[in-house]
Amino acid sequence: MSDCPTLLQRLRDAGLRPTTARIGILQVIQAAGACGVAADDVFRQMLLRGTRVSVSTVYRAIHQLEFLGVLLQGRSDHSLRTTYRLGPVAQQPVEVRMACRGCARSVALPGAQLRSEVERRAAEQGMQPAMGELVFQVDCLAPQTCRAGASVGRLAS
């Protein structure tokens, strides 16, 4: 796993945990290059590599990776099958921000780590959220400058 830092980075940038299944999928798709590879061929090649994974896991992960822009869909020349190839490396990881409802100020948060953690906890409940931009809405309670803070500043001080 340590021999493919760019694939790991792609997963982290997308806010995904680098699971064995996801890394294996990206390795197969990377090896296929610009031609791309169909989902069932990804599954078959993973089995050949000795990765123990179910076909539904592979399909689910590929769809999620495509939704998040890690993979791009294509169509093979000689058949009508949908193929997948690696998308361009994201210039910036998808943003996670904390925004105040009172004064509309916001700060950027460590997106990759937060996304992995949210995803890990969701997975414990059997959820697989496909996350777009994440914004935590808060009342920042800055007493002088924030509408939310002004109303409760008395209590906070």
Ligand SMILES: [Zn+2]
């Ligand atoms: Zn505020």
